[in-house]
Amino acid sequence: MLFMDLISEGSKPDLVACSSITIHQIAEALGRAVDARDPGTYTHSEEVAAIGHILALRMGLSPRWAEMVHIAGHLHDIGKIRIPDYILRKPGPLTPTEMAVMRTHAEAGASILEPVEIFRLPGGVADMVRFHHERYDGSGYPRGLRGRTIPLGARILAVADSLSAMLQERPYKEPMDFDAALREIRSLSGTWYDPRVVAALLDSVESVHQAWSAIRGEPVPMCLEDVLEKECFKANGSA
DSSP: OOOOHHHHTTTOGGGGGOSSSSSHHHHHHHHHHHHHHSGGGHHHHHHHHHHHHHHHHTOOOOOHHHHHHHHHHHHHHGGOOOOOOGHHHHHOOOOOHHHHHHHHHHHHHHHTTTTSGGGGGGTTTHHHHHHTTTTTTSSSSOHHHHHHHHSSSHHHHHHHHHHHHHHBBBBBBOOOOHHHHHHHHHBBBBTTTTTTHHHHHHTTTHHHHHHHHHHHHOOOOHHHHHHHHHHHHHHHHHH
């Protein structure tokens, strides 16, 4: 049985046993597999991972924790493997019933990842995946957490996920331009998003835009790896 078939049926494969492949590579591959189910979001998980990594470093997280945010970014939507195609690919707004089903993907994703010991760290990858749709004012899901009761990594992914989604073209909406998306996120600082994460985004606009453009295949002066390396060097230099 294929690996993704195991996940969709509710089995819990042991990623750590795959010693010939790094966890990062597995996470990237799984993120692409999930994105491939919805052609309109084919780069979404990669964008969330890269943007989240940059924001984590700008906020002073250690390189190890920034890497955990990166991995969680690749895996944040893995629970969508259990969402029916007719909902996932619907070319328009979801009904309340369909939205309730869609919202199960956060808990489903965490349950897929929790058997992996390194992902079970408090506030770690599984928690980031579970809580990335929580909102700073408590109006999010799945548990309505508020403020700093939301794990920091999840607060970072909430901003990265929203920025990427705003920039994606969908059947029912045009993509925002980059500046408009930034304005939208800034307007929701303190309500949907942690103000500290929003400040980190506004402080790293150049790097975030370069990373996003590189993932989209646009001509940029630096490849994605170089952008992340530059941010890591900057973080180490200010430590």
